Amino acid sequence: MEPFVFMKLSYSSSRLATFLFSVVLIGVHSVARVTLPENVIVPAVIAFGDSIVDQGANNNLTTVVKANFSPYGKDFVAGKPTGRFSNNKTPADMIVEELGIKELLPAYLDPSLDEKELLTGVSFASGGSGYDPQTPKIVGVLSCSDQLRQFKEYIGKLKHIVGEKRTQSILANSLFLVVAGSDDLANTYFTIGIRKLQYDIPSYTNLMVSSASDFIKDIYQLGARRIGVFSAPPIGCLPSQRTLGGGGLRRCAEKYNNAASLYNKKLKQQLEYLNRTLAQSRIIYLDIYNPIVAIIENPIKYGLEVVDRGCCGTGNIEVSILCNHLLPTCPDDSKYFFWDSYHPTNKGYSILC
Template sequence: MYLTYSSSSSLTIFLVSLLLVGDHGRARIILPENVTVPAVIAFGDSIVDQGANNNLKTLVKANFAPYGKDFVAGKPTGRFSNNKTPADMIVEQLGIKVLLPAYLDPSLDDKELLTGVSFASGGSGYDPQTPKITAVLSFADQLDQFKEYIEKLKGIVGEERTQYILANSLFLVVAGSDDLANTYFTIGIRRLQYDIPSYTNLMVSSASNFIQDIYKLGARRIGVFNAPPIGCLPSQRTLGGNGLRMCVEEYNKAAQLYNSKLQPEIKHLNGTLAQSRIVNIDIYRPLLAIIENPLQYGLEVVDRGCCGTGNIEVAVLCNQLLPTCLDDSKYLFWDSYHPTEKGYNILISQVVGKYISDFF
């Protein structure tokens, strides 16, 4: 594994017309009349990896302490955080279930399949080279698993109900930061072939093709996350911040360029794919706002993670031999790349209301 592994920290979404405070103080999404969201289905990288990498031969894993420190019974599940991921928060707010499982979870039952799963694999990306670097599931692999999942649904509820579930479910596509942070900048295997403008073109083209692939299989409501300000993530500050650990402007500008190209492509797809609701979810600006004004959000530390020094530790480098911070609720990041549960919650609250109506 490579010291920056990424994942866009990428995060989350949308839905509905009215938010009420439900049990345990969590916001609950009340859907518009006659609207149903039977399931949530996620693709992408470690932001919504619910444990897919646990049994892969890769170093990009999180199924060991201190990951999951604040999860039920302090159990590490393969989620790259101290607790839940955005995917879990979304299915809970929708009232579908408490947690979104990984498709590769060996304990998965029919009921879980009907209400959604995640195919995401930490360390993956739109560039076919990205998952090869860390030996994780590519988008092609995730698409194959999705096809297998559809056949399983047909076996459980039949063809007609399966098509209904697919057409009305919420699909999340979360990727891009591993491509930029690892494949292009840190490891640099694409630098001899592409400059940043051409590499971001490759990313957008791959993202577009994947969206069209899942559309052909029945997906209609699709939330596509853009890239975060990768240059301000703790590991990137360490690796590219010239010793001062400042935000790396070159990395942020690359993310901005990608985002500026993704938005019109999604608009084009909405105009050409009948009955589609494809939503470009901006996490760049909300996350940067938190980083620049942490006290406004009840946070104190945004330039390092809670695990170890917080400067570089991620995946196997964040392990039980290292200390963790005393109070992770003061930290935006859990490790050097992924937010804490509190960080995710803040981010979700920033973007949820903005995209509600776009999915219906």
């Protein structure tokens, strides 16, 4: 494995999985050029959050936020829609494969899940969820509290399979991914607006960061130590938000992006505090905002042509049930950064991961 420069608590390179691996192994307390030992194994990846790492949790929920139908999964194994909000894999799949754990990360709620899969990790994430407790209620998906409850259940199953000692070892050495915040800002605050009467943007981002911090402390108390927390993306540049808030020319909605930037600044500061105060923790802030902005501003550099709309339908508003087999898809999704109006293509994810 090639050496690289290790950056404390932020990341803007395209090799997210390699960065995560380095954090798992050496922590976040210095800047150094390192070569990672090849004999160190990460036992599992465990994911929480929203549709970016939803591996099919929403399939059997009573919600419109689903992706278990075509054209989702168009480029997945056998063209099968699995509930992943992409034409192919998610970042969670790419990370477990990059770390040599397994090819795909399954959903904890997958009815066909083999108990052996529990030993190498699962995803509890639910598309449409967020840190704000109101966010999942709007669309009837799993909240952070629901995901935490399932995680406790998962720990009980691990103990039954391998015992208390090995369970604690798996948890302490696994990589935890927490991906949320986009739906809070894009949907709950701006589009639906149910929080606007209660909060201005600074106070709402405080609510989000407080809830994120509480969730991280909860999983820490249950044994998590190596935790990567994703920033919010530039939500104003998502195709759907361009359509809803970007005016007739569908420019990036700067008010939305400014809110995401403010949240990210506060989140990063809080994660630095948690990393200092939670014993033996390795908690990192994973910046996806700036890499996505870089891709959108210079798509040709990354082998892309279209970054302002998705591949599905018109690409301006279609997502979830609005992106369906009755609509056309673009002839070559590898030229698009976005698959639908909210989620990247497999090509987009591969650039980031």
